Amino acid sequence: MKSRFITFEGIDGAGKSSQIAAAVALIESRGLSVVQTREPGGTPLAEKLRALLLHDAMHLETEAMLMFAARREHLAAVIEPALAGGRWVVSDRFTDATYAYQVGGRGLDEARFAALEQWVHPHLQPDLTLLFDLDPIEAARRLAGTGDAPDRFEREQADFFERVRNAYLRRAAADPARIKIIDAAQTPEAIRREVEGIVLETCFQ
Numbered sequence: 092m093k094s095r096f097i098t099f100e101g102i103d104g105a106g107k108s109s110q111i112a113a114a115v116a117l118i119e120s121r122g123l124s125v126v127q128t129r130e131p132g133g134t135p136l137a138e139k140l141r142a143l144l145l146h147d148a149m150h151l152e153t154e155a156m157l158m159f160a161a162r163r164e165h166l167a168a169v170i171e172p173a174l175a176g177g178r179w180v181v182s183d184r185f186t187d188a189t190y191a192y193q194v195g196g197r198g199l200d201e202a203r204f205a206a207l208e209q210w211v212h213p214h215l216q217p218d219l220t221l222l223f224d225l226d227p228i229e230a231a232r233r234l235a236g237t238g239d240a241p242d243r244f245e246r247e248q249a250d251f252f253e254r255v256r257n258a259y260l261r262r263a264a265a266d267p268a269r270i271k272i273i274d275a276a277q278t279p280e281a282i283r284r285e286v287e288g289i290v291l292e293t294c295f296q
């Protein structure tokens with residue numbers, strides 16, 4: 092079976108990380124080998140860039156370029172070799188996050204985003220993206236419940252996350268065959284069933 096690249100997206104606190112393990116377990120239960128990874132990050136160097144991105148204030152264009160620098164490393168060291176070797180890749184975020192957060196949330200010029208995307212991965216897009224869609228107020232409530240110290244993005248206000256959410260929904264409307272929207276207000280069990288159904292329908296038919 093052809094290897095697949097699956098990504099999980101959504102505003103902070105939407106619940107995507109909670110569902111990734113179940114999706115990976117489902118794919119592995121079919122006898123397939125899966126690389127589970129995340130962005131920004133996924134390699135030692137990209138994880139160092141992640142620490143800068145999540146904790147140090149910076150110019151918006153620096154932020155966008157560092158996201159793509161981390162992605163370039165991640166593609167070269169993890170994603171491309173895995174796919175070439177017949178393994179599946181499941182990533183917690185990819186380039187749709189840059190569109191949503193840097194273009195939608197922060198106002199990065201869309202042409203600059205498109206140029207970076209074209210430079211870093213001109214031919215590769217995920218085969219399937221699961222977009223966890225949730226009201227930012229509910230997402231903030233969930234995050235507050237974790238008790239974890241918020242990072243630079245998680246400290247943003249609801250209007251920022253409303254713009255991020257709307258940008259994700261625009262990206263999904265532009266590519267409905269790839270990006271499937273999940274109502275993240277459902278119970279974890281209902282979401283798990285929906286995620287598994289979409290993965291089986293789109294990747295195993």
Ligand SMILES: Nc1ncnc2c1ncn2[C@@H]1O[C@H](COP(=O)(O)OP(=O)(O)OP(=O)(O)O)[C@@H](O)[C@H]1O
Nearest residue numbers: 102103104105106107108109233234237277278279
């Ligand atoms: N469907 C759900 N209903 C209620 N709470 C949930 C649901 N899914 C996840 N949670 C809880 O919400 C919190 C955030 O979940 P999770 O870490 O999966 O979100 P996330 O989208 O990955 O966020 P981030 O991008 O910030 O890592 C956790 O405490 C988790 O237990």
Ligand SMILES: Cc1cn([C@H]2C[C@H](O)[C@@H](COP(=O)(O)O)O2)c(=O)[nH]c1=O
Nearest residue numbers: 103130131158184185188189192244245
């Ligand atoms: C890939 C990517 C990520 N971000 C932001 C989104 C999140 O706030 C953090 C990553 O943290 P997570 O809780 O592990 O999801 O980074 C971004 O702004 N732009 C991107 O391209």
